[in-house]
Amino acid sequence: MWAQIAFWVCAVGSVVTGVAVFRVDSMARATFALLASFVFAAGTVLLLNLAYLGILVVLMMIMEMVVMVVFMIMYMMNPAGLMPMTMVHNQKGSLAIAGGVFAALVAGIFLIPWPTSGDPRPADPTRALGEALMGSKMLVMMVLGLCLFATMVATVVLATHRGRYDRYGDRLDAKHPDDPVRGGLNR
Amino acid sequence: MVEQLPFWGGLVLPVVLVSLVAAAAAWDSALASRASGGPASALVAPFHAVAGLLVQQRRRTLAADLLLWRGGALALVGAGVLASLVTPLGRWVVADFSIGIVWFNAMEVVAWAAVWLVGWGANSAYGLIGGYRFVALGLAYELPHMFALITTALGAESLRVGDVVAAQDAVWFVVWMPVAFVVYLLSVLAMAFWGPFGQAVAADLAGGAAAELSGVDRLLFEAGRWLLLVSGAAFAVPLFLGGGSGPLLPDWLWSLLKTLAVLASLVWVRRWVPTVRMERYQEIAWIVLIPLTLLQALVVALVVLAR
Numbered sequence: 001m002w003a004q005i006a007f008w009v010c011a012v013g014s015v016v017t018g019v020a021v022f023r024v025d026s027m028a029r030a031t032f033a034l035l036a037s038f039v040f041a042a043g044t045v046l047l048l049n050l051a052y053l054g055i056l057v058v059l060m061m062i063m064e065m066v067v068m069v070v071f072m073i074m075y076m077m078n079p080a081g082l083m084p085m086t087m088v089h090n091q092k093g094s095l096a097i098a099g100g101v102f103a104a105l106v107a108g109i110f111l112i113p114w115p116t117s118g119d120p121r122p123a124d125p126t127r128a129l130g131e132a133l134m135g136s137k138m139l140v141m142m143v144l145g146l147c148l149f150a151t152m153v154a155t156v157v158l159a160t161h162r163g164r165y166d167r168y169g170d171r172l173d174a175k176h177p178d179d180p181v182r183g184g185l186n187r
Numbered sequence: 188m189v190e191q192l193p194f195w196g197g198l199v200l201p202v203v204l205v206s207l208v209a210a211a212a213a214w215d216s217a218l219a220s221r222a223s224g225g226p227a228s229a230l231v232a233p234f235h236a237v238a239g240l241l242v243q244q245r246r247r248t249l250a251a252d253l254l255l256w257r258g259g260a261l262a263l264v265g266a267g268v269l270a271s272l273v274t275p276l277g278r279w280v281v282a283d284f285s286i287g288i289v290w291f292n293a294m295e296v297v298a299w300a301a302v303w304l305v306g307w308g309a310n311s312a313y314g315l316i317g318g319y320r321f322v323a324l325g326l327a328y329e330l331p332h333m334f335a336l337i338t339t340a341l342g343a344e345s346l347r348v349g350d351v352v353a354a355q356d357a358v359w360f361v362v363w364m365p366v367a368f369v370v371y372l373l374s375v376l377a378m379a380f381w382g383p384f385g386q387a388v389a390a391d392l393a394g395g396a397a398a399e400l401s402g403v404d405r406l407l408f409e410a411g412r413w414l415l416l417v418s419g420a421a422f423a424v425p426l427f428l429g430g431g432s433g434p435l436l437p438d439w440l441w442s443l444l445k446t447l448a449v450l451a452s453l454v455w456v457r458r459w460v461p462t463v464r465m466e467r468y469q470e471i472a473w474i475v476l477i478p479l480t481l482l483q484a485l486v487v488a489l490v491v492l493a494r
Binding site for chain 2: 026028029032035051052055056058059062063065066067069070181182183184185
């Protein structure tokens with residue numbers, strides 16, 4: 001019974017805070033409403049006895065949202081989010097996309113013949129899930145990881161406006177890099 | 188071995204933590220007084236300060252985001268208490284989660300959001316800059332901190348804190364994971380933006396993230412900060428210092444003594460090390476600490492594989 005109550009609290013809480021993301025008038029509130037939504041979603045993961053994944057979702061989402069506030073001050077139309085703003089743009093288009101995606105997902109729930117299993121729940125669901133995901137597909141996962149990492153490095157290289165020639169001179173022979181902000185190692 | 192307390196364990200935990208905070212604050216105040224040649228009555232100064240903050244009227248700023256501002260201070264206190272759910276005192280623990288180490292880290296990271304919210308919510312430039320300083324510091328200390336935590340889990344081959352304590356029966360982890368231990372203590376200081384890592388609430392910003400706080404709000408914020416420091420110091424004991432193991436005395440007393448020793452040295456460091464700027468620590472963390480902690484993890488992994 002308690003698991004039922006906890007599930008519905010998490011499910012409703014996740015949707016309500018998700019809606020709040022688009023109803024509040026400040027970027028900071030939207031960010032933290034989104035965080036609350038993710039934390040509620042992590043609650044449903046915890047209910048599946050996937051303790052590691054659930055807590056990891058909380059951990060990563062907090063860090064992710066705080067990293068998002070760094071970008072908030074850089075890119076948002078209202079510096080530092082101190083002025084009212086709206087999260088809703090291109091209302092008709094986004095409404096059509098959201099409605100279409102929702103309909104497709106709901107149709108999927110009812111149309112797909114979901115597999116059923118009479119097996120008892122495994123002793124350690126996290127391990128079982130990990131083996132199901134990675135056991136036979138480790139090569140895919142490793143290639144995926146490598147691609148993600150390469151993408152990150154490439155975007156940073158493309159985005160930075162100061163390369164090594166700016167730092168170490170045209171012949172790359174400067175002893176100390178010419179940086180606007182000095183690091184802690186006196187390199 | 189570690190055993191889980193019944194429900195009242197959760198009610199006792201805040202009392203134990205607040206007592207440790209009181210002891211640490213008194214010790215800090217005594218050190219400050221000795222350094223400045225002040226009176227010996229400094230031991231009770233923190234309690235006077237608490238009483239003063241309780242009766243002080245709360246100041247409000249123009250167009251403050253009250254929900255986020257006050258929520259941030261509350262979250263800081265909550266994070267400090269919840270992080271200690273998995274910390275055993277001797278053989279008693281409030282919650283013996285199978286993923287105790289991840290839980291501890293997740294609760295600590297709440298401080299990232301909390302300090303930024305407190306700085307941002309007040310609608311004050313100083314507070315905002317203080318909050319962003321804390322985020323910048325967080326990006327520097329969190330990865331080495333995670334690697335230090337993972338190293339102990341690797342040594343014990345388990346994320347359960349009880350197993351980490353049990354794995355130190357023969358040798359404490361501090362003996363063969365000294366790098367992880369030092370990095371852990373550094374990041375505990377940074378997590379509580381304490382001493383050398385106090386840039387987020389520094390005097391050059393008129394108090395930074397805490398600039399506009401007054402009354403109960405300031406009390407909560409300061410309490411949350413101390414609770415994070417105490418939680419971090421207490422968690423070093425089961426991770427690196429063998430938990431409650433020791434001769435003669437009962438195991439809970441050993442846990443307490445070790446916690447007090449770690450806490451006292453962390454408080455003392457504040458008077459001894461100057462403030463480090465975030466951008467300097469950023470480079471130190473990424474270029475020195477992360478490779479060092481990775482090497483430490485590699486050594487531990489090889490030892491675990493070989494035995």
